[in-house]
Amino acid sequence: MRTRVTAILVAQRGGEWLDQTIAGIAGQTVAPAAIVAVNNGGAQRVGEQLMHSGAERVVGLSSRLPFGQAVARGVQTVPLEAGVDDWIWLLSEDACPEPQALEHILSSVQRAPSVVVAGPKLVDWDHPERIIELGQSLTRYGSRWTLRRQELDQQQYDHMQDVLGVGPVGMLVRRDVWEQLGGFDPALPVYDDGLDFCVRARLAGHRVEVAPASRVRFAQSGVAGPHLDRRRSVLRAAHRQARTSQLHRRISYAPAPVAFFEWLGLPVYAVLRVLWALIREQPGYMLGEFVAAFAVFFRPHSIVASRRRIRRHSSAGWPAIRQLRIDPKSVRTARMIDREAILASSGRQRRELHFISSGGLAVLAAAAVAAIALTWWAFPQTSLAGGGLAPLSEIDQLWWNTRPLGGVPADPFTWVLALLGTLTFWNPSHALVLLMIAAIPLTALGAWIWAAQLTESRAARVLLSLGFALSPVLLGSLDAGRLPTLVLAIVLPWLLLAATRCRESWSWAGTASLLAAVALAAAPILIPAALVLVVVGLFTTLRGAARVLTTALMPAVLFAPKIVYALVNGRPLDLLRDPGVVAPFDAGTTWHLLLGFPEFGLEGWAGILDGIGLGGPPATLLVGVLMAPIALLALLGLFTGRVAITVLNSVLGGLGMATAIAAAQLHLTVTGDQSVAVWTGSGLAVYWIAVLSLAAMGATTLRRGAAPVVAVGLVAAVLAVVPVAGNLLLNRVPFVPASAQMPALVQAAGESDPDVRTLVLTPEAAHSVRAELVTGSGSRLDRIRSSLASPEETAADRDLAEVVGGLASVGGPDMRERLQDEGIGFVLLVNGGSDLERAELQRVFDQHASLASAGLTEQGLLWRVADPESVSDAQGDAGTRLGGTSLTGQTIWGIQLVVLLGMVLLALPTGEVTYRPERRKRPSRRAVKRAGTSAPAAPGTAAGAAPVLPGAPGAPTEAPSEAAPSDPDPGARHGSEDTASAARWLPASEHPDPEHPAPERPRAGHPAPEADSPEHPENGGPR
Secondary structure, eight states: OEEEEEEEEEESSOSHHHHHHHHHHHTOSSBOSEEEEEEESOOHHHHHHHHTTTOSEEEEESSOOOHHHHHHHHHHTSOOOTTEEEEEEEEETTEEEOTTHHHHHHHHHHHOTTEEEEEEEEEESSOTTEEEESOEEEOTTSOEEESSOSEEOSSTTTTOOBOSBOOSTTOEEEHHHHHHHTSSOTTOSSSSHHHHHHHHHHHTTOEEEEEEEEEEEEOOBSSSSOBOOSSHHHHHHHHHHHHHHHHHHHHHHSOHHHHHHHHHTHHHHHHHHHHHHHHTTOGGGHHHHHHHHHHHHTOHHHHHHHHHHHHHTOOSOGGGGGGGSOOHHHHHHHHHHHHHHHHHHTTOOOOOOOTTTTTHHHHHHHHHHHHHHHSGGGTTOSOEEBTTBOOOOOHHHHHHTTSOBTTBOOOTHHHHHHHHHHHTTTSHHHHHHHHHHHHHHHHHHHHHHHHHHHOOOHHHHHHHHHHHHTOHHHHHHHHHTOHHHHHHHHHHHHHHHHHHTTTTOHHHHHHHHHHHHHHHHHOGGGHHHHHHHHHHHHHHOSTTHHHHHHTTHHHHHHHHHHHHHHHHTTOGGGGGOOOSOOOOOOBOOHHHHHTTOOBTTGGGHHHHHHHTTOOSHHHHHHHHHHHHHHHHHHHHHHHHSOHHHHHHHHHHHHHHHHHHHHHHHOEEEEETTEEEEOOTHHHHHHHHHHHHHHHHHHHHHHGGGHHHHHHHHHHHHHHHTHHHHHHHHTTOOSOEEGGGSSOHHHHHHHHHOTTOEEEEEEEEETTEEEEEEEETTSOOGGGOOGGGOOSSOOHHHHHHHHHHHHHTSTTOOOOHHHHHHTTEEEEEEESSSOHHHHHHHHHHHHHOTTEEEEEEOSSEEEEEESSOOOOOOOOSOOEEEETTEEEEHHHHHHHHHHHHHHHHHHHSOOOOOOOOOOOOOOOOSHHHHGGGGSOOOOOOOOOSSSOBOOOOTTOOSSOOGGGSOSOSOGGGGGTOTTOOOHHHHSOGGGSOOTTSOOOOOOBTTSBOOOTTSTTSGGGTOOO
């Protein structure tokens, strides 16, 4: 039987790619018997280009159709002939076959009569040595699986034959099978049209093969199959199309009962897939997952039609294709190899830290020894109070206090406390003690990891990690119980690591957002510096702008209620107040800040030198000399380090120092009669890690000489913190067990009634008393609201002053009702202060009818209010007026919790990577203008409903050699030296030359030799 091959060429854009494809068809060693070109909704110039291509027929479509439907329109115009084995060869304008492509693929189907579909080896258009596709299969769950892709073609797969399916590009299919199966499924317009057709052919009892020797260059411009480009919008559209096709096929292939429930569950499945996209750190695919599921859900008629099409010709059954499906182990292995290849090609391979061999373990051990020596007094404690410390509430109340209460928003640091307390949920306060103990090792570990990103030098890593872990800021905060600064020091190195890598993946962006929220919650004074860094990050590159902005999402959500509250009350600077217990301190001078000491007195050096008659400048000079080695190393690193690192750390150091200096000038809180500045240590923590990073770069420059210099610098830095380290070592710290915070009677009453208040009075001088209201069994760190700490006198302050004045007045009015209205159940006159004033107040209180003496306690003298009645605070869902709209505390808390959980999911390291194709230069359309000089095409008429653009009169039936592009090197326009153009594939005698016409070539219309004939190429005959 004579074999006839008709090439169906679909074009819709035209241009240089189409010219090369036409030349590739014309250059076949075995030419197709006929060429039918389909102008798939392209412009008039595309039709003109096709008419001059040598095609017998040019079918013009008024609107763009999917590739399968465009091919069907072209097949309708090909007349049937009796006694002919008719085949159709599917090509698109961006699929250029190599000279022997048709000969090899035709030979493969002629050897085996049972093969009705064959596919070529698709290679990259610009890099023909790379395989794009060589056969397709299905995974266990029905996903399309490309058997070979993104590999160099070294003929390693040329032995492959039977496969489950092939793609539509370059597919050779027997025409009677095409018509019997109804062509491609209209419900699969982009993805899986060829695979689905091959599956149906397999179910009908036919075979599908690949012909690896048949090579077709493919540009994946979207004419056939998906459009793949480097642009993220294109990749997202392709993902949505792939998911739509997969869901449609999964339901179409499933048994009827399973298919019904799968279709019914698509809305729920859409939500789950959206969450899964978030977990996989691919938020750009979330909308596509949702749209894909609902697109299939609202087209049940397409599913029914597909199932009928499959059932109509399914004679072999699904077990016939089971052996051709890809097994799960192969899928996992291939995905692992693909992931490593993508990471290697993008320069994102994981960097080995060599934690043990490069000194990381030794640094951690040294930091642990230092922590044990300096915090030994905290080991037996389960809760501490004093200085900046206070215990936490029980776990349920702890999370309750993260909500706005009484119209006052919670500090973002309350969320940090809730997370810490959850680690030891049976006793949340114990987590704070453990944090105090582990602060030095945790800071050293984070600083070492950060140093490992900057340098390979062991000495430099040791300098940065131990220098930061034993810095004056950290040890001073440990000595004073400044918990927020300890948290900041621990997370700061990790934040720098995540922020500098947030453009690499959504996981790093989510991690950076969470860490930024923790850091800013602990140190709100850093908000202006953080805004500057975000702006700088946005302008350094716009490609990762979305991920850079994501880092600011979590802080913005946590701070939003407090921002609105501060603006509504006309005090925007309240946003920068320190969270937690505010302890009075004297800010250091500029010289002290430059040396890294936040407080005046250099953490005890001034007192020591004053005791021997030296103070002021000598103390500053001495500490300056001790810090000189690190300063010199930092200066060396500034001029010798890599530009990116030095610029980053210079900006960080400058912003940190500017923040510390500005904080010393901001007095936003009043304690007694003393105004307190914002804590300068927050800015100095940023400044100090930047200086040490530059010093690490300087140590790297010294190479072998770094070790002794680093040793001298670390010893000198440790000597600079000897006074504060001595306080910790000798247990001269202001901490007591939390049980000693309030008298036992008050604690018992607070456990039964958490809202009962105790009026705590401290006599400071004659007729001067400091008053404080403590709720429950004592102060709780999570109940503190910095928004209430106004430096100006408030109505609550005046009410409290009236209560204290009434109690301290001899013969004054009965205060019982007033005390009951304020919810005061006890009055505590603490030890300390003015003894004379305390004695006078004791005498007055003993005579007051509203108070009943409860005796002397360890904390001081205690009185009980006669017949007290506790008045509960508004613990309900109090409304918070935000910008004229009433948002309940429950709503605000819910939004914050949802964003927090979403960011945690985004930050999970899933290891997912996404392949992005290389940049591909768009084809030139100048070739279209040359179409008029080409030879006219063969005439023909189209049958069927599709309009036909006839060729020029008198055109020959066979495509002339002038159809090849006149450009001697068309592939060079694509910017690749490896591009093999169609002209290069033509033999010398086949290059366009009007004086030397192309020799006659064998055509697919001639009778093919039988497989067992001696004339067959496989049996030694001529090819």
